[in-house]
Amino acid sequence: MKQSGSEHHTKLTSAKRPLYPEGLPSGPLPPALQPPLLCQLLLEWVLPDALQEPVLGDLQEEFIERQQQSRSSACWWYRGQTVSTCWHFLHQTKGDWLMLVLSMVFFIGISLWAMFVSNPADPWTYYDFVSLVLIFPSALLFAVGATSRRTLQQAVAFLMNPGAAAEPVVYQQIRHFFDVMGQSALLLGFFSTLIGVVAIANAMTAENFAASFGPATAVCLLTLLYGSGLKTLCYVAAQKVSFTARENSRNDSVLG
Amino acid sequence: MAQDKFIGEMEHMVLLAVLRLNEQAYGSQIRQCLADTVDRDLSIGALYTTLERLEQKGLLKSRLGEATAERGGRAKKYFAITAEGQQALHRSKQALDRLWQGLALRQGASVTVPQNGMEFPA
Numbered sequence: 001m002k003q004s005g006s007e008h009h010t011k012l013t014s015a016k017r018p019l020y021p022e023g024l025p026s027g028p029l030p031p032a033l034q035p036p037l038l039c040q041l042l043l044e045w046v047l048p049d050a051l052q053e054p055v056l057g058d059l060q061e062e063f064i065e066r067q068q069q070s071r072s073s074a075c076w077w078y079r080g081q082t083v084s085t086c087w088h089f090l091h092q093t094k095g096d097w098l099m100l101v102l103s104m105v106f107f108i109g110i111s112l113w114a115m116f117v118s119n120p121a122d123p124w125t126y127y128d129f130v131s132l133v134l135i136f137p138s139a140l141l142f143a144v145g146a147t148s149r150r151t152l153q154q155a156v157a158f159l160m161n162p163g164a165a166a167e168p169v170v171y172q173q174i175r176h177f178f179d180v181m182g183q184s185a186l187l188l189g190f191f192s193t194l195i196g197v198v199a200i201a202n203a204m205t206a207e208n209f210a211a212s213f214g215p216a217t218a219v220c221l222l223t224l225l226y227g228s229g230l231k232t233l234c235y236v237a238a239q240k241v242s243f244t245a246r247e248n249s250r251n252d253s254v255l256g
Numbered sequence: 257m258a259q260d261k262f263i264g265e266m267e268h269m270v271l272l273a274v275l276r277l278n279e280q281a282y283g284s285q286i287r288q289c290l291a292d293t294v295d296r297d298l299s300i301g302a303l304y305t306t307l308e309r310l311e312q313k314g315l316l317k318s319r320l321g322e323a324t325a326e327r328g329g330r331a332k333k334y335f336a337i338t339a340e341g342q343q344a345l346h347r348s349k350q351a352l353d354r355l356w357q358g359l360a361l362r363q364g365a366s367v368t369v370p371q372n373g374m375e376f377p378a
Contacts, residue, residue: 054304054331054333057325057327057332058282058283058300062325080299084302
């Protein structure tokens with residue numbers, strides 16, 4: 001049976017038997033009184049700066065009360081509150097991030113769907129581990145090599161929170177990072193395709209032409225496909241960086 | 257202008273809870289007050305969304321209070337109702353009272369209107 005809010009609160013108040021009757025020790029709370037760490041991190045990420053302290057404090061206060069009855073149910077309660085709070089604040093504080101992620105997920109989803117529809121009997125036709133390794137890590141390494149590891153961290157931080165203000169030079173560096181990564185992916189795609197074409201041409205004989213030319217060409221074109229996909233995603237990310245930089249500079253000029 | 261501000265049911269309840277709690281109106285206490293008094297178990301996210309909205313409308317004001325050990329050293333955010341908030345509550349109550357005038361709920365069935373004889377399903 002569902003327990004009503006007032007019943008639960010009355011039960012909480014009546015069953016309050018403090019674990020630390022002499023009061024909580026000063027300093028950081030003992031691990032037994034800590035709510036789930038991931039939930040706390042998620043809340044810190046989602047909540048506006050001004051609300052982090054009061055909301056996390058209120059949740060912590062009630063969590064300590066509840067975990068005197070059962071730590072497990074208190075943890076589940078905390079997780080429920082985290083989900084609900086994220087639901088209420090995500091669009092407000094992370095609206096930019098949500099749209100960027102949604103657009104990328106949509107692109108990836110629709111591409112996977114197109115691959116499946118084009119060959120329902122064997123959708124794994126579009127998967128080739130060697131081609132993936134040739135494109136993704138190499139493009140990332142080129143981008144880090146052409147910029148810096150710090151720029152990689154800034155780019156990841158930007159993707160996690162596009163709304164956070166930064167210096168104009170930081171935006172330029174992040175944009176440069178995505179430009180290099182996208183261009184490298186595309187060029188690597190062409191380069192790897194050429195390797196494949198040379199290998200096909202070298203191994204081609206009159207006997208095996210009909211049987212092997214089609215499948216071998218398909219595999220060698222996969223690198224170009226992966227490269228183009230990554231280039232598209234990097235293009236969107238770079239445009240987002242430019243847009244955010246322009247918005248921030250406009251806000252700064254309005255504020256004087 | 258205060259005359260133009262209308263409040264919804266949830267805002268009405270939250271303002272009344274803040275009024276009842278007087279000096280002790282902060283997130284947990286408001287949540288508990290609503291659960292104990294009207295059996296409304298609001299999530300902390302929903303509550304703070306409403307509190308923020310009321311503050312933006314100028315019906316509530318807030319201040320940061322003390323940090324305690326059981327809150328992990330985090331400060332409380334105390335809320336208090338403003339003069340505009342009190343006016344909005346008063347106006348809302350008057351409007352509801354006027355709408356209820358002459359109506360009586362028959363238990364479990366319908367609303368009766370004594371003068372014109374019309375009945376509405378409840």
